[in-house]
Amino acid sequence: MKLLLVLDDPRRAQSFVDYLAGMGLKCELTLDDEHNVSLWLVDESRWQQAQLEVKRFIAEPLHPRYQDAAWRQGDTQVQFAKGPAQPGLLRDVLSRTGPLNMLVLLACLTVYGLSWLGLPMFGLLAFPPQLSLLLGPEFWRGFTPALLHFSLMHLVFNLFWWWYLAGMVERRRGHGKLLLLLLISALLPNLMQFLASGPQFGGLSGVVYALLAYVWLSGRLNPAGGIGLPDGMAVFMVVWLILGFAGALGPVANLAHLGGGLIGLLQAWFDRTRAVT
Known part of the structure; x- marks a missing residue:
């Protein structure tokens, strides 16, 4: 058998x-x-055909063809063994949150809360x-603008x-990979935005763009890697960029978004042949 795909939705x-x-x-x-959930192809001689179907599935995971197939097949396929009851919402959220993920979440919430209380964050x-x-004792300020948010909607x-x-x-690439993406996609896009508009900006959007681009392209290049997004998300990312540069979204750190997206794409390309942890 050969590993075909990894999903987080049984x-x-x-x-x-x-x-x-x-x-x-x-x-x-x-x-x-x-x-x-790991999907293992039994007949490896049909690997190429299965890979084509994986790409279709990643592009349109909610297409009715898959639900229709489930109804037609009934209970003839492999079922998961019964285990503990499904976790509650809070437990499910925490199960999808690694330590670095949680650390950044708490840092952003703390900074926003202190700003709301009137502290000069x-x-x-x-x-x-x-x-x-940046070459002196305040080098960390190249990264910390990512922790600043200027409205509740922006933060959420x-x-x-x-x-x-x-x-x-x-979960799928490890703490080190996420830390690398976080630091690079905060530092370089922040520098780009500073050169374009000065220091009046902030937010995690550049990092989010990097992660969107990384996860989407990783899914396209390595469908069995366990991460991926529908193509519609890539379209959303591009449309949002265009609207930002057109001025339709108000004052937005457009170069930070663009820089983050490019970093995510490049990192996904570099990681395309690496084994998944």
Whole structure:
């Protein structure tokens, strides 16, 4: 058998396996302790055909063809052994949140809360007014603008995508890979934005763009790697960039978004042949 795909949704995995079974592509499922489902192709001689179907599935995971296949197949396919009851919402959220993911979440929430209380967090954490200051004792201010958010909507939007995407990367690629993406996609896009508009910016959006691009392209280049996003998310990313540069979204750190996206794409390309942890 050969590993075909890793998903974090057992029901969706079962639907996809039912669909493949209807094409004569038999798969077996295994479930790990983190509720990640591995799909193993039994007949390796049909690997190329199965890979084409995986790419279709990643592009359109909610397409009715998969649910229809599940209804047609009934209970003839491999079922998961019964275990403990499904976790509650809080436990499910925590199970998808690694330590680095949680640390950044708490840091952003803390900074926002202190700002709301009137403390001068922007003055402490914003990008320095002169690049020379980054070479001295305030080097960390090249990163800390990512922790600043200027409205509740701004905070909630960024933290939701950070939690979802960073959790996926941390579980499947490890803490080190997420830390690398976090640092590079904060530092370089922040520098780009400073050169374009000065130090009046902040937010985790550049990092979110990097993670979006990384997860999407990783799924396209290595479908069995356990991470991926529908192509619609890539379209959303590009449209949001265009709207930002067109001025339709108000004052937005457009170069930070663009820089983050490019970093995510490059890192996914570099990682395309590496083994998944």
